Amino acid sequence: MDGNDIDSSGKCPVMHGGMTETGKTVMDWWPKALNLDILHQHDSKPDPMGKGYSYREALKELDVEALKADVTALLTESQEWWPADYGHYGGLMIRLSWHSAGTYRLADGRGGGNGGNIRFAPLNSWPDNGNLDKARRLLWPIKKKYGNKISWADLILLAGTMALESMGLKTFGFSFGREDIWHPEIDIYWGAEREWLAPSDNRYGDVSKPDTMENPLAAVQMGLIYVNPEGVNGQPDPIKTAAQVRETFARMAMDDVETAALTCGGHTVGKAHGNGDAGALGPEPEAAALEDQGMGWMNPHLGGKATNAVTSGLEGAWTTDPTKFDMGFFDMLFGYEWELTKSPAGAYQWQPIGIKEEHMPVDPTDPSKRVMPMMTDADMAMKMDPAYNAICQKFMADPAYFKDSVARAWYKLTHRDMGPKVRHIGPDVPAEELIWQDPIPAGPTGWDLAAAKAKIAASGLSVAEMVATAWDSARTYRGSDMRGGANGARIRLAPQKDWAGNEPARLARVLSVLEPIAAETGASVADIIVLAGNVGIEQAAKAAGFDVTVPFSPGRGDATDAMTDAASFEVLEPLADGFRNWQKEDYVVTAEEMLLDRAQLMGLTAPEMTVLLGGMRVIGTNHGGTKHGVFTDREGALTTDFFVNLTDMAYKWVPAQGGHYEIRERASGAVKWTATRADLVFGSNAILRAYAEVYAQDDGAEKLVTDFVAAWAKVMDADRFDLA
Secondary structure (H helix, E strand, O other): OOOOOOOOOOOOOOOOOOOOOOOOOHHHHOOOOOOOHHHHOOOOOOOOOOOOOOHHHHHOOOOHHHHHHHHHHHOOOOOOOOOOHHHOOHHHHHHHHHHHHOOOOOOOOOOOOOOOHHHOOOHHHOHHHOOHHHHHHHHHHHHHHHHHHOOHHHHHHHHHHHHHHHOOOOOOOOOEOOOOOOOOOOOOOOOOOOOOOOOHHHHEOOOOOHHHEOOOOOOOOOOOOOOOOOOEOOEOOHHHHHHHHHHHHHHOOOOHHHHHHHHHHHOOOOEEOEOOOHHHOOOOHHHOOHHHOOOOOOOOOHHHOHHHOEOOOOOEEOOOOOOOOOOHHHHHHHHOOEEEEEOOOOOEEEEEOOOOHHHOOEOOOOOOOEOOOOEOHHHHHHHHOHHHHHHHHHHHHOHHHHHHHHHHHHHHHHHHHHOOHHHOEOOOOOOOOOHHHOOOOOOOOOOOHHHHHHHHHOOOOOHHHHHHHHHHHHOOOEOOOOEOOOOEOHHHOOOHHHOHHHOHHHHHHHHHHHHHHHHHHOOOHHHHHHHHHHHHHHHHHHHOOOOOOOOOOOOOOEOOHHHOOHHHHHHHOOOEEHHHOEEOOOOOOOHHHHHHHHHHHOOOOHHHHHHHHHHHHHHOOOHHHOOOOOOOOOOOOOOOHHHHHHOOOOEEEEEOHHHOEEEEEOOOOOEEEEEOHHHHHHHHOHHHHHHHHHHHOOOOHHHHHHHHHHHHHHHHOOOOHHHO
16 A cells, blocks of 8 residues: 555544544644634635625615515415424514524624624524524525525514514514624634533622623523523522513613513514423534534424424413414413413423413414413513513503514614614615614715815824824724714713723813814814824824825714713723723733724724734824833834834843833843733734734835725724715
């Protein structure tokens, strides 16, 4: 046998990669190493569509009415391998949409239905998403028919919306425009647990105080969308559950009225499934056998159809008519007293005492039978918590108000992570602009750009002041839910004007100079703030020997206090900004990890992060004017000095008091500079050092200026959806 041939010993001939059972990734070997994968989360390589494809353009060819008709028809079409409850897939599709969108969390804007992440692990295999794989397969013929003119992300959320319509709720509207991702967002932090449904205590400082839940988490346990339906840690107590419901929904951007509307409205239709042995189910999709075709939770009992299905473990419908959107949830919840019981699968649930037979829903498979309804602990919270009870009383007194509240809350749930209204597409986009969409008026464009730049240059503002202010205005942008950014100039409004990271005194001084320039030139303050930053960059580049013009597109508008939900903007406050070498306080998380998180939310690549940080250091934009990381004797000039001196082995790094480092000359031991971890990681991490070396080379000066200007313009225009 040739030496290169495979022998007959049974040794595997395949090089095992990091995703195989026996493979090891770099992070497996060195788990404390800085993981840059989050910056490559949406790399174009996995995308099969190619550079020429535009979903927004493809949507123009979509026959929306035909699509809606097909989705509506699907809801009552029986398929042998997965018949619907009561002959209607509505409840299943509502749950699919809800669980796709319901992962959204306000703290960092991550999660949500935008992207169709529920198709991939870990979400597709979360315990709370049991059997939603079947719902996606039911939609496949429709996705196949309309192809690239409809994304999975849009179709999944449309399915639930059309289900509500078909069951009798007039919805608030629907927008297309969610682009699919092609790789799981495995770098989203869903919690530190390594066990599904581990006790809630792991997420709280004190589980009896829901506001002590670890940020940015919102769901109470690993693998749940919201709260445990059986109660806190599976122990029924509606009052305690109400407190968790309130905190969890608040972290998902919902107030008490919206929370009650979604809970009561969502449980007006459909049923829970727990009529069998949960232990008999097959593994989740990601652990299922090849022959299961990518589906999980296979049920040996009559295929797990309708009456025999097991999903959450709870069993029963909430209302007398589970395929009709009506006031039946309130009739049931408030019309009876309730007692604690268990489902056939062993889950805690509540059942009515002395229910009349005619109020019982029919069996989901056999309409000749009547079966017991049920309520979850969270449902009981709507009755027993005083605040939720009061809201429910208003709903019961005014059914039109209830239905409008449900429609609006559903729209918010399914559209919260889509960003401002300008990104919403289709004939059913509501005319009303909602406060949670962070409205911004259109800005003027006909003003004299050259005159404005001249006034800014003659204003007496320093390069650092202009650049730092523009950066602070723009850095709030997060691509996770398209919030924040320079458009709107909300940096001059509460709460942003008072954030410690924005240096309120310096900010007020700079705005006092820039606002009159905006008034004199007819430009928006938002545009002038960004333009001033550009002027500062051009001056810094000129000081380094390069004449550049930073790209600029006018048209930003100025938001008002009335257009701003100040409370919802509190979560955008930066707790750290490695680009300006600042942290609000010391954290368990390292400075470099917080830098990566900020860069990823802003949509930056690792090279863009590198060049921006190095350039801003030498320009002198550090928070409070600190000198950490300012490795240059030419502060204010856009040079390569940060990278040159960072990689120069004539220096050694010595830890100092206060968590900082001293950069000492090896020969003399003299302190040359000081630095933070956010500086030195670009010289210690192998990947980041590789980027740093590009700019440290003798031929790196022009490339640094060119790359810095491009990355800067990207940050300034990140929220300019009107330019797309």
